[in-house]
Amino acid sequence: MTTTSKRYIVQPAQKALAVLTLVAENASGMPLSAVCKELKLPKTSAFRYLQTLVEAGFVDHDTQTNTYSIGSKFRSLAKADSSLHRLRMIARPHLQQLVTEYGETVNLALQQDGVVIYIDIVEGTHMLRVQGRVGDRHPLHSTALGKAMLSYLPEATRKTELSRSLAVRTSRTVVAPDALERLLRQAHRLGYATEVEENDDDVACIGAAIVDETETPIAAISLSAPKSRLPRLLVPKVGTRLAEVAAAISRELSA
Amino acid sequence: MTTTSKRYIVQPAQKALAVLTLVAENASGMPLSAVCKELKLPKTSAFRYLQTLVEAGFVDHDTQTNTYSIGSKFRSLAKADSSLHRLRMIARPHLQQLVTEYGETVNLALQQDGVVIYIDIVEGTHMLRVQGRVGDRHPLHSTALGKAMLSYLPEATRKTELSRSLAVRTSRTVVAPDALERLLRQAHRLGYATEVEENDDDVACIGAAIVDETETPIAAISLSAPKSRLPRLLVPKVGTRLAEVAAAISRELSA
C-alpha cells in the first residue's frame, strides 16, 4: 500500500480511483467527511480528489446536501460499454452460425468517427481465409460493412460522411461521390452491401446493417472471403442470408 | 489547460480520468501509442496511468495484443449503479401512489453493511410528517424497513446480522434476540413488518420487503407516520397494502 508494491503506480491517480470506487459503491450520496474517514485521507486531499472527479463529470456534487454521488460521465461511459457488450453477446451466436454455414470469416463492426471499427470476429474454417483484428479501423466507403451502414443513414448525414477525403485503398476503390451514392441506394434496396477488391486485393466482402427501432444503423456484420470463393452468382444468396441475420440481431437488440 | 482554470484540480488524477475516458470510449482495446497520440501525453506518463488503472481494475490489459480496454471493476461498479437506478425508477411511481393514498412519507431503502440506507424518499403531505434524508443510515433491528428485510433472510444470515451489538435507540427498542426472532417470524407471515417508537420517539413505521426471483430481500419500502396517525387497527390494512406494492415492485424488477 505504501509506495511501490508494484512499480509505475501514480498515487494521486490511484487514490482518486479509490475515492471514485467508494462513491460508486455507496448507493446514496456521501459527504466529504465520510470519504475521509473511510479512506483515511486528510480532508484536504479527499476534497481535491472529489473536486477533480466532479470536474471530470465522474462524480456529481449535490450542493444542497453537500454530498457526492456517481456522475453522468460515469453513467454514460458505462451505458455505452454495456450496450456494446450486449451487442457482442447477442451477435456472437449468429456470427458463429454464419461461419458454420459458409466457412468464411464473419465480422461485427460499428461506425465511429467516420471509420469502421471491428469489435468482434469469428474466424473462417478454410486454411486460406480473410483475417482482420478486433480494433482494426477501415474506411466506410471501401468496406461492405461501412457501405451497409451508410446505406441506412439519412441523406444529410450520409453526405457529411462522404464529404471527407475518401482514401484510395486499391485500384478498385470507388471514391466518386455519385457512383458511391448509386451503390448505396442499391444496397439499401437489397438489404446488403457488397465490395470486391475495393478495400483489399483479392478480398470480397458482403455486409448488412444492424439497426435500432428507428432504423438508424448502429453496427454491421460482414462476411469476408477470397474473391475466388465469392463468385457473382453466389452473392445474392449470401447477401440475403446476411440481411436476414442482421435483421434478427436488430430484433433481439430491440427486445 | 496550464494550471488552475479551476482550482483544486489534481492533475495526475485528471489525466488518469482522461485516459480512462478515452479507453472506455473506444469500444475495442487501444494500444499505448494510441493513447499517447490522442491525449498528447508522453508515452511514459500514459504508460503509468494505464498501469495504475489496470492495477485498480478499471482497465484490462490484453498482454497478447498489448491493448487496453475497459476493466471488470468499472463494469461491476456500473452494473451495481444501474441496477440501483433501475430499482429507484421502478419504485418511484409506486411510492408516489402510496403517498397519495395515505399522505404519509414513504421510503425506499436497502441493506448494506448491516444497516438500512435510505435511497429514495417521497415526502408526505401533512404539515407534521416524518422526514428522513436520502443516505441516512439506521439499524436493521429498530426499523420496519430493516425488519422487513431481515424477515426474508435465511435463518443463518439473519443470525449473523443480529449477533452484532444492537443499538438501543429509544426506550422501546427491542434488542432481545428471542423477542426479535418472534417479531421477524410474524413479519414474514404477514408480509410486512411494523415498529412503533422503536427507532424514533413518536414515530411509527410499517415496512415491506422487495425481493428478487429467489425470494432474497434486496430492498424495502416503508411508510412512516406520527404514532398518533397510525392507530393499531389501521396497521393491518396499510401493511397489507404495502406488501402488495412491494410485491408489485419485486415483480417489475424481475421482468
Next chain:
DNA sequence: AACCACCGTTTCGCGCAGAGGAACAGGTGG
C-alpha cells in the same frame, strides 16, 4: 440569543513523487 462543535473551504510552504527525456529491449516488416 450566545455558545460550541462540526464540516467544508481556503491558504501556504515544504519536500517528495510525478514528469518526461533518453536509453534499452523486443517484435515486425521490409
Next chain:
DNA sequence: CCACCTGTTCCTCTGCGCGAAACGGTGGTT
C-alpha cells in the same frame, strides 16, 4: 539482416500535490 516502431526501464529535476492550520458557515445545545 537491418531499420523502425512500440512498449518498458532508468534517472534526474522541479513543479505541484500534501496536509497542518486557519477561516467561515451551519446546526444543534444549554
